[in-house]
Amino acid sequence: MIRNVEELIRYINESNLDDDLKSLLNQAIECELANLPISSLQKILEEIAAQGLDSK
Amino acid sequence: MKISSIKIANFKLLADITVEIPAHQSGLVFINGLNGHGKTTLKSSLEWCLFGANQGNDFVSHSTLKGKQPGDFVEVSVEVEFSNSDNSKTYVKRFQTMNVLDGSKSSPSSQPSLLIRIQPANPADPTEILDNPDAWLEKNLPKRLLSYVLFDGEQMEKFFDSKVKSAVEDAVREIAGIDLFDNVKKKLDDIESKTNQKIAKLSGGDASARLQDYERDIRLGEILAQDFETNKQNLVAAEARIKVIDKDLAGLENLSEVVEEDERLNDDLRTLATRRREAQLEFESRILVTGVFSLLKPAFKAVETQASKAAKEGWLPPQFTPASLRALLDSGQCVCGEVLAEDSASAKHIERVIEQFETSSEIGQVLQATSDEIKLTSLSIQGASDGARLLNKRIMELNTDESRLLARREVISSVIANNDADSIAKLGRERSQLQKQRFDLLKDNAQLERQMADHAARIERSKKAYEKATEGDGEVARLRAIASLATRAAAAAGQIHSLVIEMIRKKLESSIDQRFSRLVKKGQFKTEITEDFMIRTVDDLGNYDNLSEGQSMLKAFVFSMSLRDVIGLRLPLLVDTPYGRLSERHRVELSQMLAALVADSANYDGNQVIFLMHDSEYTPYTRKHFLEYNPLETFLSRDDESDVSRLGEGIDPEWLKHTAWKDWAEGIIK
Numbered sequence: 001m002i003r004n005v006e007e008l009i010r011y012i013n014e015s016n017l018d019d020d021l022k023s024l025l026n027q028a029i030e031c032e033l034a035n036l037p038i039s040s041l042q043k044i045l046e047e048i049a050a051q052g053l054d055s056k
Numbered sequence: 057m058k059i060s061s062i063k064i065a066n067f068k069l070l071a072d073i074t075v076e077i078p079a080h081q082s083g084l085v086f087i088n089g090l091n092g093h094g095k096t097t098l099k100s101s102l103e104w105c106l107f108g109a110n111q112g113n114d115f116v117s118h119s120t121l122k123g124k125q126p127g128d129f130v131e132v133s134v135e136v137e138f139s140n141s142d143n144s145k146t147y148v149k150r151f152q153t154m155n156v157l158d159g160s161k162s163s164p165s166s167q168p169s170l171l172i173r174i175q176p177a178n179p180a181d182p183t184e185i186l187d188n189p190d191a192w193l194e195k196n197l198p199k200r201l202l203s204y205v206l207f208d209g210e211q212m213e214k215f216f217d218s219k220v221k222s223a224v225e226d227a228v229r230e231i232a233g234i235d236l237f238d239n240v241k242k243k244l245d246d247i248e249s250k251t252n253q254k255i256a257k258l259s260g261g262d263a264s265a266r267l268q269d270y271e272r273d274i275r276l277g278e279i280l281a282q283d284f285e286t287n288k289q290n291l292v293a294a295e296a297r298i299k300v301i302d303k304d305l306a307g308l309e310n311l312s313e314v315v316e317e318d319e320r321l322n323d324d325l326r327t328l329a330t331r332r333r334e335a336q337l338e339f340e341s342r343i344l345v346t347g348v349f350s351l352l353k354p355a356f357k358a359v360e361t362q363a364s365k366a367a368k369e370g371w372l373p374p375q376f377t378p379a380s381l382r383a384l385l386d387s388g389q390c391v392c393g394e395v396l397a398e399d400s401a402s403a404k405h406i407e408r409v410i411e412q413f414e415t416s417s418e419i420g421q422v423l424q425a426t427s428d429e430i431k432l433t434s435l436s437i438q439g440a441s442d443g444a445r446l447l448n449k450r451i452m453e454l455n456t457d458e459s460r461l462l463a464r465r466e467v468i469s470s471v472i473a474n475n476d477a478d479s480i481a482k483l484g485r486e487r488s489q490l491q492k493q494r495f496d497l498l499k500d501n502a503q504l505e506r507q508m509a510d511h512a513a514r515i516e517r518s519k520k521a522y523e524k525a526t527e528g529d530g531e532v533a534r535l536r537a538i539a540s541l542a543t544r545a546a547a548a549a550g551q552i553h554s555l556v557i558e559m560i561r562k563k564l565e566s567s568i569d570q571r572f573s574r575l576v577k578k579g580q581f582k583t584e585i586t587e588d589f590m591i592r593t594v595d596d597l598g599n600y601d602n603l604s605e606g607q608s609m610l611k612a613f614v615f616s617m618s619l620r621d622v623i624g625l626r627l628p629l630l631v632d633t634p635y636g637r638l639s640e641r642h643r644v645e646l647s648q649m650l651a652a653l654v655a656d657s658a659n660y661d662g663n664q665v666i667f668l669m670h671d672s673e674y675t676p677y678t679r680k681h682f683l684e685y686n687p688l689e690t691f692l693s694r695d696d697e698s699d700v701s702r703l704g705e706g707i708d709p710e711w712l713k714h715t716a717w718k719d720w721a722e723g724i725i726k
Contacts, residue, residue: 008556011552011559012552015555018544021544021548025240025552028243028244032240038246041240041243041244042247045244046534048541049537049540050537
C-alpha cells in the first residue's frame, strides 16, 4: 500500500501533463485507493473524453 | 507509533510474558538475555503478530503442553499495544487455537486470527474494532518493510550487499506506490484494448486486421523497450562492478609487473647459484694445487740446491750430446767452421767432453730434469694461486649479488602474499571481460535505440492505418476519444511512476547522507542508490568508499531510520543482537554511534528503538553510552526446569555474578 499518497498526487498535479490527464490520473488513484472496480475508471474516462470532444 | 506493551502467551519459550514500556522510557528499550533465553523468540512472536510470518505448525510452549491431554486446545496469542502520537492506542492481537497431540506436540486447529482495536484518546469514547484488520496492517506495517522494522544484527553486515538489494528495491517501490501505478496502468491498457475492439467491430472492413497490426506493433515496441531497459541495467551493473574492481585493484596495477620481476629474480638466482657452484669447484681445485705446492716447496728447494751444486761441480751433462759431438768429429769440421784435424787440440777437447759426458752421474741428469720441471710447475702454481684469488673475489661478488636479489625477492613475495595474487589476477580477468561486455552493451544500446526509433515510426504508421480504417463520426468517434485518452493516461502513469521512484531514491540518498554525516563522517560521505537499487558509499572524488564494519552496520540502522523519514511514519525499530559479530573494538565504536543515533532519533517524535542484546553485547561498557537516554532495562531469563522464560527489570542477577558485571556491581567499574 502506498505510503505517501498526498505527495504522489502533488507530483501528478505539478507535472507538465495536460489537465485532462492530471484529472484522470488523480481520479484513477482515488479509485484504486478505494478499491473501486474497473468500470468506475471506465466511466471517468468516458466523461473526460466526452468533455474533450465537446470542447472541440 | 510506539510499542507500549507486548503480551505473549504460549508462544514457544514465552509461555507468559508481558513487556510493559512506560511512556517516559519508551524511546529506548533493552530486552537482554543469554542465548537461548527467548530474545529471538520474542522477535519471532512480533513477526508473527505484526506481519503474519509463518511459524510452522507446532509453536506452542512445551511447558504449556506438559500439563495438557491429547485433544485439549491451547490458544497461542501475541498482542502488541501501540501508543499513537494523538494519545490513542492501537491493539494488534494475533491468536491461533492449537490442538494438543500429546505432551510435547500440537497442530493448528484453526487459521490464525487477527484482531485490531483502536482506543481513542478520550477513554469515554468507544473502542473501535476494525472490520478489515489485515488492510490496517498492510497500510501501517507493510510486509515489504519487515526488514526495516525487525532487524537481525547478524545479518546487518550483509545489509548493503547485492543480496539485499531486492529488499531495498521493495522498500523504494513500496514507498513509490508501485502497486497503485501498476494497477492504474493495467486497467487503462485493458480499457484501451477493449475500446479498440469495439471500434474495429463497429467500423467493419479491414479495421480488425489493422487493429491487430497496430496492437502487434505496440507489443513489439514494448518488447524492444524492455530489452533496452534490461540492457541499460546490465550496463549500469557492469560499470558499477568495474568501478568496484578498479577500487579493489587501486595501487595494485603493477602487480603483474611485480610477479614478472619475481619470476626474473628466481631465474637470476638460479643462474647465479650455478655460476657460484662452478667457481667454488674451480677455486677448491686451485687451492688444492697451491696447498700441495706449499707442502712440497721445501723438497723443491732442496732439489734446486742440489741441482745448483751439481752444476758447479760439473755433474751436469754438457750442452751438446755425445752423438752430436761425435758427428762433428766425423765430419772433420766444428759448427764454428774450424777444421777438426785428427789429433788436433780441438778434436782432443771434444774427445774429452764425450768422455766426461759418459762419466757424468745419472743423478746429475735427474737433478737437471727435476729442476727444470720444478721451474715449470712453480710458474703453473703461481697461475693457480692468482686464479684462486680472482675466483675468491668472484665468489664474494656472487654472494653479494645473491643477498641483494634475495632481499628484493622477499619484498616482492611480501607484496604478492599480502595481495593474494591469484584473486587479483582473477579480478583483472573479470574486469577485462566486463570491459568487453560494456563495449558490447553500449553497441547493443545504440542499435536498440535505432530500432526503437524505427519501430516508433512503424507504430505511428499502423496507428494511422487503423485510424483510417475506423474513420467515422458518432459512436466510433466517441470510442476513439476514450481509447486515445486511455493510451495517453497509461503512458503518463508509467512516466510519473518512474519519476516518483527517482524522487524517492534521491530523498533516501539525501536523508541517509544527512543522518550518517551527522553521526560519522562529517562532510565526507555520499550515498548513491543506483538504478537497480544497489546502495553505494562514495567519497568526494566519486570513488566507492569502504566503511568499517561498525560504520557499515550503523549505515544499515541509518537506512532504516531514513526510510521512516521518507515514509513519514514512525515505526519502531527492533534489533536482535545489534552488534552482530563485531569485535570488541568495533562494538565500542558502534555503541557510540548508536547512542548518537538514538539521540538523533529523539528529535523525531515517536521514534522508538528496542534492542535485544546478549551478555557479551550489553556490558557496563556499552551500557554507559545509553544511560543518558533513560532506557528501560529488562532481561529474559530461562528456568531450565520448567523450560519457561521470564521477564525481569534491570540487570539479570545472574549476570552480576560474573564477568564485567561483577566488577560493576562491586563498584569497580562505574
